[in-house]
Amino acid sequence: MTRRPISALWLVLAASLWMTLVGNGALWQRLTELNLLAGSRGLAFGAALWLAIWALLAALLGLFAWRPTLKPTLVLLLFSTALARHFMASYGTLIDPGMLVNAMQTDWREAGALLNWQLLAGVLVLAALPAWLIWRQPVAYGGLQRQLWRNPAFSLAALLALAALVLAMFQPLASASRNNKDLRYLVNPVSSVVSVARLAARPFQHEAGPLQPLGEDAQLALASPTGSAARPRLLLLVLGETARSDHFGLNGYARPTTPALEREQVLSFRNAWSCGTSTAESLPCMFSHLPREEYLRRNGNYETLLDVLQRAGLAVLWLDNQSGCKGVCDRVPNGATDTTAASKLCSGGECLDGAMLEQLDARLAALDPARRARGTVVVLHQMGSHGPAYAHRSPASAKRFLPECTSNALQDCDPEQLRNAYDNSIAYTDQFLGEAIAWLRRNPTGTDNALMYVSDHGESLGENNLYLHGMPYAIAPDVQKHVPWITWLSPGFAQAAALSDSCLRGRADARVSHDDYFHSVLGLMDVSTHIYRIAQDAYAPCRQDANWAGRLPRQAAARQHAVPSGG
Structure with a gap:
């Protein structure tokens, strides 16, 4: 049976919605612990935040809604979302540049110690299965001229929606993020994307270049405090x-x-x-x-x-x-x-x-x-x-x-x-x-x-x-x-x-x-x-x-x- 192609932007909306829904359990749990979702105002804040994350993801993915980049980007983010969700829920891990450095420098022994059935099941259900469905789904991208204006327009519309939602919940959002800095690292998979960007910028921040010499005048004392020849130290x-x-x-x-x-x-x-x-x-x-x-x-x-x-x-x-x-x-x-x-x-x-x-x-x-x-x-x-x-x-x-x-x-x-x-x-x-x-x-x-x-x-x-x-x-x-x-x-x-x-x-x-x-x-x-x-x-x-x-x-x-x- 031949599948009916869907619009690239509809696929962006669907994938963004999926990642927003399944990836942010740790965020909602933390907001509940802080009593920020209680009452009608809390529910309104939670709904606005949920829509804002969806809009932010859609705006980001709209920039990649091209034939060579869309499906690889979606698959990568799906696996990132599933992995981050597991480690945030299981260990309270926050995804920041330091954590990404740890992940990149982990050897096979350390990585193996983190494997368990919960991780494998989560990745299979939340990432591998939807990634397989996306890869098999025919996508209608449209002509190049149409994409040149439609994709940026989509991302711009999503950003405008994001701006409106942020303004609507600005007071509770500003208070919550200012008093609880961990919240920004719980927005999944946005925190992973931001951390990758910050990590990529580090070589420019530290002006990576020739290693600067240190202590070129270093020398050992040749006598002990009593004036006699000093024994070597170990x-x-x-x-x-x-x-x-x-x-x-x-x-x-x-x-x-x-x-x-x-x-x-x-x-x-x-x-x-x-x-x-x-x-x-x-x-x-x-x-x-x-x-x-x-x-x-x-x-x-x-x-x-x-x-x-x-x-x-x-x-x-x-x-x-x-x-x-x-x-x-x-x-x-x-x-x-x-x-x-x-x-x-x-x-x-x-x-x-x-x-x-x-x-x-x-x-x-x-x-x-x-x-x-x-x-x-x-x-x-x-x-x-x-x-x-x-x-x-x-x-x-x-x-x-x-x-x-x-x-x-x-x-x-x-x-x-x-x-x-x-x-x-x-x-x-x-x-x-x-x-x-x-x-x-x-x-x-x-x-x-x-x-x-x-x-x-x-x-x-x-x-x-x-x-x-x-x-x-x-x-x-x-x-x-x-x-x-x-x-x-x-x-x-x-x-x-x-x-x-x-x-x-x-x-x-x-x-x-x-x-x-x-x-x-x-x-x-x-x-x-x-x-x-x-x-x-x-x-x-x-x-x-x-x-x-x-x-x-x-x-x-x-x-x-x-x-x-x-x-």
Whole structure:
């Protein structure tokens, strides 16, 4: 049976209506929670908003109502609508540029952990089926001359309707959007389209071009505080993943999630904050010399902390058990865990974090011995507590809290079982950090050793119906930004760095952030450069070496606040 062709613009109206109807459940739920749809005025506001979304989508799609572009655009938006609907409804995810960056940088292991029958069913019913029907439907486009005036006229008419609807509901709309900034990210699929456009504009905003060098004057101090020859230092930087500060027992959490760290009597900054709510945001930011606000408005891109450490003559190594270093480690020796290694910690194409320690000695042996003689900085990038498959982030031996949620459909999990699974992942991080400290104690010899653990961001575990992470920073809950910052110093390292243990413990509640990460590492490794800011070194207030400031380059003392931001 031959199908009767329909007008391209009628197809635009029908597809826009479908996406408006099926894609915005999270928006209506949020408006209901805010009591904005109550009573006759609320219903009128809801109806006007629904029509406005339809008109906006129709205006957008009218620009693509041409034979080569219409069906591909509709199919793409249908799948975008279905996917966004699932993640907004299931995890409370908001679709903004940062979330799109996360999606683009997700590897197959992370993507696989998000697959479940609800996602597949939703995509099949809401996207694949209508896309198939659209693809089979004959469309009457009309002649080229007719399209040249009709398509723009259609979009203009839809925009005029949108303008009239916005004016009619301007007061409640302005109040709602001003007081609840998350609403703008819930308009589906408009939020996806806007986020793609903003993401595409970023290279122009930051004037992408040659990477600007950083710390070209970087050098190491050659003497210890006592005047004797300094021993090389080994600093293990552990980058935590998705760890919440308030789920660490040594930070006051009621559950015993950190017995190994407590036995080691580590130092913990309990008031530490991230510069992003996702790995893609936080890693480049924390390894930048710029504080968060300057980093966001920079014009151009700079080398990172690792480049400065390497320029100072240190050996640098990045070992990854996650989805990459987001460009931070591109110019230093780097690698990922060998998932094919004959280890009980590796199976199914991924490894538990302990595999990094198993493979570390061989990786270090491959570094330049002349650099290692000056000092070494090793970055271990954890899988940590990456969700939603929290149960996969800990071995059976570390599962102290049972039963645990084993599903990746977190909204269907019992809240207590979800907490158990997440806390087991924290308990395994505690075990891993304890093993890392034991490794530092025994190997290698002839160095003063230290460990600094800081997580990239936190996690939502169902509070206010939010799960996972990646919310826009301005409206993200504190649990996605409040992170653990833990330090272990060998006696030799503490003495060489002239750090007072009692002073550091007295600063446990002082506010620190990822803004301080770059400068704190430079201070711990005794690297002097004019870009170092002593005010952003979290350890500097407890340094007792009277001669330490004098070992900085002269310009560093005079130009603590003259770091170029490009902003």
